[in-house]
Amino acid sequence: MEEMKPDIAGIKAAVALLLETEPSVEELRAAKLKYLGKGGEIPSLMKRMKDLPADERPAFGKEVNELRGWAEERFSAAEKKVKAAEMQARYERERIDVTLPGKTRKKGAYHPGTLIVDELVSVFAGMGFEIYEGREIETDYYNFTALNTPKDHPARDMQDTFYLGGDFLLRTQTSAGQVHVMENKKPPIKILSPGKVYRPDDDATHSPMFSQMEGLVVDKGITLCDLKGMLDEFAKKVFGSGVKTRLRPSFFPFTEPSVEVDVSCFECGGKGCKLCKGTGWIEVLGAGMVNRAVLENCGIDPDEYTGFAFGMGIERIAMLKYGINNMKLLFEGDVRFLKQFRA
Ligand code: PHE
Secondary structure, three states: OHHHHHHHHHHHHHHHHHHHOOOOHHHHHHHHHHHHOOOOHHHHHHHHHHHOOHHHHHHHHHHHHHHHHHHHHHHHHHHHHHHHHHHHHHHHHOOOOOOOOOOOOOOOOOOHHHHHHHHHHHHHHHOOOEEOOOOOEEEHHHHOHHHOOOOOOHHHHHOOOOEEEOOEEEOOOOOHHHHHHHHHOOOOEEEEEEEEEEOOOOEOOEOOEEEEEEEEEEEOOOOHHHHHHHHHHHHHHHHOOOOOEEEEEEEEOOEEEEEEEEEEOOOOOOOOOOOOOOOOEEEEEEEEEEOHHHHHHOOOOOOOOEEEEEEEEHHHHHHHHHOOOOOOHHHHOOHHHHHHHOO
């Protein structure tokens, strides 16, 4: 037994020395395995007990057990300490200052043009209109000729045009879509067509690109009264329940008769103010009964069917409704302007 004593002392000294070096969690785990694990140094000492004479075994066993107890205790104390230290270090590392102001996300807002389109679509969808999205590049035929506006027609001067070469042009009016719809669909037709249109105009109330909303209804027995009734409904929903409409005679090649539609001024109630320029009325759209020639061009029998059409400028409606005085504001995307329309 005497010759095993140095082993016991040696292991003890080695463990003590190792723990003084402040090992990490991983190093501790490895060391614990080395000394206390299955087949580790201390259990191996125990195995050597059988080499001793029987009377020495109890004393030796007691010493090795004490060593094991001591080592277990030291290891677990060291483990506790190093875990606490690591936890503390992690707290330091991950410390957050809850008093710092939060990062706020900027809230977007719908563009006034989008608000108007959405509103118009919902008003007209409620009356049973379907949405038709036409094309922005058109041929001369769809934008003008089929709409009863041949090449030499003076009405072409009303709509300066971006020509693209060949027969192509940027549509000057969503009315071009009317022809596509009537060519492809038999009455009853009831469509609403929002979209961009182009004309080389540029000032406070005109932009080379702007948006229109076209409406077209074709069926048996459609009259101007149907148009007027529908417009009354539209004006009340969009501009306010007290608003009235009136029709003034006008001219468009593709409608006959043609009308200009005014709404009573929703700002002053018709008394006369800056918005209505003292007249009590505000012009909002052009409309009329679909010209027989247009129905014929599209293969619809004008003796069987009649229809009405209307077209309005979205930006104009937005400017009127929201009191915007320069059209440029609608195209600049300035957030200081746009955020005023946040719902
Ligand atoms: N397209 C016409 C314009 O742009 C408006 C309109 C549409 C008039 C439909 C009558 C019928 O001025």
